[in-house]
Amino acid sequence: MVQRSQLKVLITEEQIAARVAELGRQITEEYAGRDLAVVGILKGSFMFMADLVRKIDLDCTVDFLGLSSYGLKTRSSGVVKITSDLTMPIEDRDVLIVEDIIDTGLTMQYLLENLNTRKPRSLAIATLLYRRAREGQDGDVPIHYKGFTIDDHYVIGYGLDYAGLHRNVPFVGYRE
Ligand code: IMP
Numbered sequence: 001m002v003q004r005s006q007l008k009v010l011i012t013e014e015q016i017a018a019r020v021a022e023l024g025r026q027i028t029e030e031y032a033g034r035d036l037a038v039v040g041i042l043k044g045s046f047m048f049m050a051d052l053v054r055k056i057d058l059d060c061t062v063d064f065l066g067l068s069s070y071g072l073k074t075r076s077s078g079v080v081k082i083t084s085d086l087t088m089p090i091e092d093r094d095v096l097i098v099e100d101i102i103d104t105g106l107t108m109q110y111l112l113e114n115l116n117t118r119k120p121r122s123l124a125i126a127t128l129l130y131r132r133a134r135e136g137q138d139g140d141v142p143i144h145y146k147g148f149t150i151d152d153h154y155v156i157g158y159g160l161d162y163a164g165l166h167r168n169v170p171f172v173g174y175r176e
């Protein structure tokens with residue numbers, strides 16, 4: 001078990017806010033005049049999603065897709081399950097997937113294949129965190145908007161959980 005008090009700060013609330021604002025500005029420029037559908041992957045992205053969409057100064061829809069790949073373990077099982085689907089069609093729309101972290105990329109590969117069958121006009125990925133250790137490995141997916149590249153810590157907080165806990169921690173931390 002990991003206690004809240006054992007968490008060390010990796011990325012502060014202030015650093016997150018500054019980076020999210022930058023990503024929002026970039027997305028605002030790049031999606032101007034397009035038909036933006038922002039899709040958050042539950043549950044881990046909920047906090048990033050809420051902060052990011054407030055920094056996107058455009059008309060857009062917001063929808064969520066529930067996926068589970070980890071169960072209660074801390075390593076990817078490679079098995080991805082849709083636990084709740086989108087509520088709106090994405091055909092012919094410019095879809096931006098919002099994810100908490102890309103690790104092996106297996107979750108994202110599955111998701112890209114699934115969403116591509118629904119014929120979006122475009123499909124891009126924004127992830128808060130990306131693990132450097134994974135660069136160039138199997139399951140590599142193109143990431144258009146990366147918040148922070150991190151080393152090989154298991155990270156917790158700002159939406160990311162440890163066995164279901166600590167999603168509400170306002171910074172990104174790790175256990176020492
Ligand atoms: P992937 O399929 O290996 O890329 O796993 C991605 C998913 O695993 C993410 O969407 C997270 O939900 C979860 N995950 C991966 N690494 C971490 C971590 O360090 N902390 C919390 N969740 C993680």
Ligand code: MG
Pocket residue numbers: 041042043044045099100101
């Ligand atoms: Mg996730």
